[in-house]
Amino acid sequence: MPRTPEENERIKKDKKERILKAGLTVFAENGLAAAKMSDIAQAAGVSYGLVYTYFSSKEQIFVELLNDLFASSNELVAQLKNMKISPLERIKVIFTQLFTMHNNDPTGELYYRLMLQLTFHPHLWDKLLIKDVYSEPVFQLIFETIKQGQQSGEIIDINPQEIVLLLGYIALGFNLRGHEIFENDLNEKNIVDLIIRMIKK
Amino acid sequence: MPRTPEENERIKKDKKERILKAGLTVFAENGLAAAKMSDIAQAAGVSYGLVYTYFSSKEQIFVELLNDLFASSNELVAQLKNMKISPLERIKVIFTQLFTMHNNDPTGELYYRLMLQLTFHPHLWDKLLIKDVYSEPVFQLIFETIKQGQQSGEIIDINPQEIVLLLGYIALGFNLRGHEIFENDLNEKNIVDLIIRMIKK
DNA sequence: GTCTATAAAGGGATAGAC
């Protein structure tokens, strides 16, 4: 019995998603260069050749993944913007979410590990929807929020670029090594409080 | 006219150093997996084959480099320990040095970029003198200094592991993206002050 | 001690059967 076109679409979509998901973990674990297409195929549970019916190259999987992740980062930012809270509170929510998400959902960490690859393969920026790290949605949101907090007098009055860079370092460092918080049974709430302490007026 | 044995030793040492230096930049720029031995040879100004007379494999260059860097990190820490200053001052000096060194000497950044590769090739830890990132000398020094500062009442009284992790994130993030401070003409002194503000009692 | 040339292996990408 032949498959309906709709069924075919569903199958194709499912396979593509599987491959992307496999790519995310394989790239995050090994890095772009060391990741093997055979690993991705295996992790996705499909044959080696099938990967190439959905993606033309290893790079393309990587690029598509990162663009998808930028998109969901945009959604996250939209949610955060909808919250009617003070700038300082918003910073607190962002970092709390960053830290607690880590526990439940490893995607955030994988996301950063992928972005980190761009440090070693900068030519890929050309193929991405977002052209530099400053344009990353969460990064942008933090920057705006800092400026708002300075206007409202909640946040310390130094060059907001300096603050956002420092917060960016924390986010970057955390996302790369955040699992250690939980391995060592530390309280992420304390760490967020330290951050707030640093920028509160 | 034949070379003396001493001269030979000098040549060999020089060549080895050249290759290591080339390896540092090539690995830092491209990552371990994407770095090519031919790139290292070219950067070192020697023939492809010669690299293998001094090192048995690409991995070995990488391992030797990292071990050398750990050693100089140890020296740096010894110097910092010799300074007779308060714990809080010491933290300030460490981060100031971290930030200003960046300007003059890129080795620090390259060092971190190499260490970062271990995230993607964790099996290499087995071949290193230092067995995990917590044992990295500067990291250790910060940890000790935080505890001293808590005893002397200068530094905020929360789990020192939490503080040191956060400071570690900053150092990691900075070393990966620190060049941006200078690209954007920011004042690194302000950033150090923020860090102190965060941990000062 | 240094080079060029070559062997050997690994992995990305494709062809073609089912």
Next chain:
DNA sequence: GTCTATCCCTTTATAGAC
């Protein structure tokens, strides 16, 4: 739509001349 088998290029590592 999916698979297996194969091509082919890149890169590691070695051999052997100078």
